[in-house]
Amino acid sequence: MKKEDRLEKNPIEEYLRMDRIPHIWCPGCGIGTVVTSFIEALKKNKEDLDKVAVVSGIGCTGRVAGYVKMDSFHTTHGRAVPFATGLKLANPDMKVVVFSGDGDIFGIGGNHFIHAARRNMDILIICVNNFNYAMTGGQVAATTPMTANASTAPYGNYEYSFSLPYLADACGATYVARWTALHMRRVTKSIQEALNHRGLSLIEVITPCVTLYARRNRLGDGLNLLKYYYDQSVIEHGADTRTLDIAYQGKLVCGKFIDKEKPTFLDAMNTHLSNVLGDDYELYGRINNEND
Ligand SMILES: Cc1ncc(C[n+]2csc(CCOP(=O)(O)OP(=O)(O)O)c2C)c(N)n1
Ligand code: SF4
Ligand SMILES: [Mg+2]
Numbered sequence: 001m002k003k004e005d006r007l008e009k010n011p012i013e014e015y016l017r018m019d020r021i022p023h024i025w026c027p028g029c030g031i032g033t034v035v036t037s038f039i040e041a042l043k044k045n046k047e048d049l050d051k052v053a054v055v056s057g058i059g060c061t062g063r064v065a066g067y068v069k070m071d072s073f074h075t076t077h078g079r080a081v082p083f084a085t086g087l088k089l090a091n092p093d094m095k096v097v098v099f100s101g102d103g104d105i106f107g108i109g110g111n112h113f114i115h116a117a118r119r120n121m122d123i124l125i126i127c128v129n130n131f132n133y134a135m136t137g138g139q140v141a142a143t144t145p146m147t148a149n150a151s152t153a154p155y156g157n158y159e160y161s162f163s164l165p166y167l168a169d170a171c172g173a174t175y176v177a178r179w180t181a182l183h184m185r186r187v188t189k190s191i192q193e194a195l196n197h198r199g200l201s202l203i204e205v206i207t208p209c210v211t212l213y214a215r216r217n218r219l220g221d222g223l224n225l226l227k228y229y230y231d232q233s234v235i236e237h238g239a240d241t242r243t244l245d246i247a248y249q250g251k252l253v254c255g256k257f258i259d260k261e262k263p264t265f266l267d268a269m270n271t272h273l274s275n276v277l278g279d280d281y282e283l284y285g286r287i288n289n290e291n292d
Contacts, residue, residue, distance in 0.1 A: 012036060012039045012040075012043075014069065015039045015042065015043075015049075015068060015069055015070070016039075016067055016068065016069055017066070017067055017068070017069045020066055020067050021067070023063065023067055024060070024063055025060060025063070026210055026211045026222075027210075027222070028208070028210040028221050028222020028223060029060070029207075029208070029209065029210055029211070029222060030128070030130070030181040030205075030207035030208045030209075030222065030226055031060060031061050031063075031064070031128055031130075031207060033181045033182070033184065033207070033226070034126065034128055034181050034187065034205045034207060035064055035067065035068070035099075036184065037181075037184050037187035037188045037191060037205075038068075038097075038099065038126065038187075038188075038191055039068075040184075040188040041187075041188045041189075041191035041192045041195065042195075044188065044192055045192050045195055045196070047095065047195065049069075049070045050070075050071075051093060051094050051095060052070050052071070052094065052095045052096075052097065052195075053070065053071040053072065053073070053084075053087055053091075053094050053095070053096050053097065054068050054070060054071070054072040054073070054097050054098075054099050055072070055073045055075060055080045055083050055084040055087065055096065055097070055098050055099070055100075056072070056073070056074055056075065056080055056098070056099050056100045056104075057075055057076065057077050057078055057079060057080040057100045057101070057104035057105070057108075057109060058074075058075075058076065058077035058078075058104060058135070059077070059100065059101035059103060059104050059133070059134065059135045060101065060130075060134045060135045060209070061099065061100050061101035061104070061128040061130075061134075062074060062077075062080075062100050062101060062104055062135070064099040064100075065099065068099075071094075073087075077104060077108050077109075078104055078105075078107070078108030078109030078110075078112065079109065079112070080098045080100045080104060080105065080109065081098055081105065081109055081112040081113055081116050081123075081125065082112045082116075084096045084097075084098045084116075084121075084123045084125075085112075085116055085121050085123065088121065088122060088123055089265075089266070089285075092122075092266060092284070092285030093285075095124070095195055096122075096123045096124070097123070097124045097125075097126065097195075098123060098124070098125040098126065099126045099128075100125075100126075100127065100128070101127070101128055101129075101130070101133075101134070101135075102127055102128070102129040102130065102131070102141055102142070102143040102164070103132075103133040103141045103142070103143075105125060105127050106127070106141075106142050106143060106162055106164060106167070107133070107141055107142045110142065113125070113167075113168075113171070114167075114171045116200055117168055117171035117172045117173040117200050117202075118171050118172045119172070119200075119265040119268075120172055120173075120174055120199040120200050120262050120263065120264050120265060120268075121199075121200050121264065121265050122198055122199055122200070122264040122265065122266065123200060123201075124191070124194045124195060124197075124201045124203070125200070125201065125202045125203070126191065126203050126205065127164060127202065127203070127204050127205070128181075128205055128207045129143050129164065129204050129205065129206050129207065130206075130207050130208065130209035130213055131143050131144050131145060131148065131209070131213050132144055132150055132209060132212055132213045134209045134211070134212050134213070137151050137212065138150055138151040138209070138212030138213060138216055139151050139152045140152045140153040140157050140159065141161075142161060142162045143161050143162055143164065143246075144157045144159070144161055145157065145161055145246050145247055145248040145249075145250070146158065146159070146160065146161065146247065146248060147248045148213070148217055148248045149216045149217050150213070150216065151212070151216065161245075161246065163241070163244045163245045163246065164178070164202065164204045165177075165178055165202070165204065165241045165244050165257050165258075166241040166242055166244055166245075168200075168202040168241075168258075169241040169257065169258055170241075172200070172262075173199075173200045173201065173202050173258065174197065174198075174199035174200060174201070174258065174259070174260050174261065174262050175193070175194050175197045175199065175200070175201035175202070175256075175258060175259050175260075176201070176202050176203075176241065176256075176257045176258035176259075177190045177194075177202075177203045177204070177254075177255065177256040177257065178203075178204040178205075178206070178244070178252075178253070178254050178255065178257070179203070179204075179205055179206070179233075179254050180205065180206045180207070180226070180229040180230050180233050180252060180254065181205050181206065181207040181208070181226060181229070182226050182227065182229065182230035183230065183233070183254065186254075187203070187205055190203050190256060191203060193256075193259070197259070198261070198264050198267075199261070199262055199264050206229050206246075206252055206254075207229075208222045208225035208226050208229065210222035210225065219249075228249075229252060232249070232250065232251055232252045233251075233252045233253075233254045234251055234252070234253055234254065235254050235255045236253050236254075236255050237255040237256050237257070238255070238256070238257060239253055239255060239257055241257050241258070244257070266284065266285045269284070270283050270284060270285075
């Protein structure tokens with residue numbers, strides 16, 4: 001094959017809205033790497049794209065919904081999870097994926113997250129954790145590690161940060177994993193699994209924000225930081241989620257921590273209302289334990 005022919009088509013082009021390219025992300029930003037892993041997972045799972053929807057909130061990561069070529073929704077800040085919940089309940093056969101940032105899902109949207117997890121809502125949440133509110137100028141976030149510098153923490157952060165897997169586990173999520181963006185095959189595999197998991201899945205992907213977080217903390221370029229996070233990672237599948245705090249530039253425990261079965265929101269609704277109403281109740285959506 002001639003070089004010109006090889007370069008003609010991007011291998012993931014059919015999954016992207018090419019009319020929106022070039023994207024807005026900075027050179028060296030890790031968000032695109034996570035999108036590539038997501039698309040690989042869709043391809044490997046042979047997902048019917050008419051049955052997958054992506055929902056994002058606002059932020060650099062929130063732009064993902066605008067670039068993927070399937071039903072996708074760029075919602076308001078912090079509201080991706082409730083939007084996804086409504087979408088899933090109205091279309092129970094669809095696989096609904098929230099793809100958004102740490103600030104969007106766990107800062108302004110934190111309350112929505114905890115209730116979706118409590119209900120074991122059947123959605124997949126992919127959270128790009130770049131340790132700051134990147135789009136608005138690198139403000140301190142609920143995920144910024146202690147002592148890290150941010151535009152609103154010029155002398156270093158002194159707030160305790162959330163450990164996202166611990167939070168998700170405590171709230172009732174039934175699939176929880178953490179990777180760095182450079183663990184591309186692992187991220188892909190987790191997304192493949194989570195797309196087939198029934199219940200609330202959270203996949204946290206630690207990702208460099210080169211322009212704000214890395215520059216302010218003098219952590220080198222995007223590639224350096226991508227590699228640094230990877231090198232700092234230790235894979236501990238099944239680790240106790242209470243042990244997963246992230247210290248500034250410290251060890252990053254990655255792996256699949258939770259993968260369990262529990263009735264989803266619709267399972268619980270169907271079981272309960274059938275018990276209470278008997279034949280007057282018509283089961284809704286995919287039925288408990290029914291396989292594809
Ligand atoms: C109601 C509301 N409050 C604040 C904002 C401003 N805002 C837009 S994006 C953002 C932070 C996004 O951070 P994160 O979700 O971590 O995404 P990132 O840019 O880091 O990928 C904020 C505070 C907004 N758009 N709407
Ligand atoms: S500001 Fe940070 S997160 Fe946003 S596109 Fe640039 S590098 Fe990525
Ligand atoms: Mg962020």
